[in-house]
Amino acid sequence: MxxxxxxxxxxxxxxxxxxxxxxxxxxxxxxxxxxxxxxxxxxxxxxxxxxxxxxxxxxxxxxxxxxxxxxxxxxxxxxxxxxxxxxxxxxxxxxxxxxxxxxxxxxxxxxxxxxxxxxxxxxxxxxxxxxxxxxxxxxxxxxxxxxxxxxxxxxxxxxxxxxxxxxxxxxxxxxxxxxxxxxxxxxxxxxxxxxxxxxxxxxxxxxxxxxxxxxxxxxxxxxxxxxxxxxxxxxxxxxxxxxxxxxxxxxxxxxxxxxxxxxxGENFDGDAFLVDQACAVTAAAVRDSAKEMLRRLKSQKDQLEEHEKDKASTTSQRALDEEWEAERRTRELKHWVRLAEVDWRRTCRKPEDLPLWELEDAQRKLGWEKDRLESSKQQEEVGEEWIRYAEKRVATHEKAYAACLANAERLCPGRPPLSLDPGTETGGPSFAGAIECYTEGLEFAEQEVAYARDWIAQLPESEGAEKARKLAQDHIDKCEEDVVDNRNRMELCIKEMERRKGGG
Structure with a gap:
């Protein structure tokens, strides 16, 4: 050099x-x-x-x-x-x-x-x-x-x-x-x-x-x-x-x-900036989450409505396989609408509840930062400078949580904080929400298997029905796999939720 x-x-x-x-x-x-x-x-x-x-x-x-x-x-x-x-x-x-x-x-x-x-x-x-x-x-x-x-x-x-x-x-x-x-x-x-x-x-x-x-x-x-x-x-x-x-x-x-x-300026307060930043992200996350759930619900309803219009506009008689596909798509879209409605009811953000939802989100983010800190400490390749940074992140989010708690107590006096799901308290997905989703998926798959079998049973023994029969049977095979998959995932979620509740 x-x-x-x-x-x-x-x-x-x-x-x-x-x-x-x-x-x-x-x-x-x-x-x-x-x-x-x-x-x-x-x-x-x-x-x-x-x-x-x-x-x-x-x-x-x-x-x-x-x-x-x-x-x-x-x-x-x-x-x-x-x-x-x-x-x-x-x-x-x-x-x-x-x-x-x-x-x-x-x-x-x-x-x-x-x-x-x-x-x-x-x-x-x-x-x-x-x-x-x-x-x-x-x-x-x-x-x-x-x-x-x-x-x-x-x-x-x-x-x-x-x-x-x-x-x-x-x-x-x-x-x-x-x-x-x-x-x-x-x-x-x-x-x-x-x-x-x-x-x-x-x-x-x-x-x-x-x-x-x-x-x-x-x-x-x-x-x-x-x-x-x-x-x-x-x-x-x-x-x-x-x-x-x-x-x-x-x-x-x-x-x-x-x-x-x-x-x-020289008096820029970086620590206070980071705390306010964490609070602002929490408020935006709660606000945007509500908007996203409403957008998703509207989108599912719009898709169902458009599909029904297309079906009604078809004046000529459809072949059996086309009839099967049209009805299958109708049932599928109705299922997605139900899931979106369930999700909205479960986490509906009323304006007066927003401080409580912000507190819940702040607690979830704090849990995630703590979990990341502990995970980093267990990785040999992670340097001390990152550990110190992760510790600062935890301290910032602790202050942000305290600020959200004070805000909730001021705006929602006498109301207890929202109970935090064992999954979300460490920054992960909601176990309760996942179990509800898998339950809906399991029930829908079982209903689809029963419906498809009944539909096959009423098909005529004709050459034109063979393609429709195969489509319905393929659908049964897929739904039976979905039944097993949703049941296994639901059982795993229940076990993990109980383990975390017990402090395991």
Missing amino acids: DAIAESLSPLQKAKLHQVADLMLEIYQTLARMRYLEAEWIQRPPQHDLSALLPLFTSLALDPRVIYLYSILPYLSLNHPRGSFSSEFDFFGGAAFADFRHEADVRAARESFDPSGDDPGCELRPWITPLAGKGMYHRTLVYDAKRHVMAIFCDQDGGNMDPNLDSVTEWGEEEEWEEEEEEEDEEEEGDEEEEEENDDDDDEDEDEVEQENYWDEMGARPAGNVLRDIIRWYHELVEIPGGDHGGWEWSEEIVKPLYRKHGWP
Whole structure:
């Protein structure tokens, strides 16, 4: 690694350190916003990447990119599911990259062209993404030769930098002038060395003959792009999270809470923000659960109504197999309507009961966090930093539960909390709800077997009835399997519920 560093001029290294320093500031901003834990961020003076030098050579990486990889900040966290990116997202929804690992280095060299058929989309040796690539999120792409950066999204047609000039695709002229002035100051006393580096760049260009998308990618000075991202987080133009960040990091949840608790000021109360965030997620979950159950019930009724209309509109006489299929579908849809009605009655959210339902949901989420903490402690590969994070999550949800309890006591005086199912108290599914569902499924399957047998018995012995007879018999076979399956699942649920009630 020393030879790599010695091959670069002071000015080249200064530019790369600017990128690394601003990337670190982005990570630290996400930690201040309580999305990351500060202790996860690792930024020593230089990471030792000596073991990866053969890989870098085989990939023909530019020394500037290799050096940048050695000074970037990375996140160190032994996650229970093995992958940090399974729960956290970088800017734009991209995955956090760690170029200390071979897999991330190789992934960074993959073409942005999903088919891999267009050589013009391959990255130049001096160009690298700074986060995981993908079609559906934004990725920072850095050109170490020109010291420029693009915010790229393949799905949305390329560069997604809102500050790029719509005509030139190269940003505002003023910011390029500012960047050049900064570079002029840095270059004083180093002109001869920079001329040598320019000659090297010319040699690079002579070696490149094939046209490449990235040679003319819309970009701005790298420092400006990274400083803008930091500013966007400060101004809440950007919110932490993404596809893996979970609902709790959605804009509608966290944006008003950041403002409430003083972001981005020095007095931002991160602990209070996290408690309010947990309470807001609980309230939204209860509200949206009620909406979803009503939507599901309406959808099932609409499907049944549409099916009945289609049946009634058929004026010509149907064949026996068509008659069987139409009636089978009617019975099936009526069954799904009954299940939706049962679910709605069991968990119907009356407006006056909402504080109690929020308390129930807060207790369920607290149980889930406690269960995850205990599970993590039993996994040898899980690091202490994750255990500490899980302990903080439990403490946050304990405070959220206390806040929901106080709210329920204030708005529903004298009313006891809703009894928590033994399954949901650890964040799992409701045993009572599952047993009710399996019971309904068992009864329906038994009724279908009896109905199909009676229907077969009344069929005439004719060639036209054979197809209908086979359809009905296949349905009997399937329903008999459903009877066994629902009975077994119901018995397992009952045993597990009794075990948990007994503290087993």
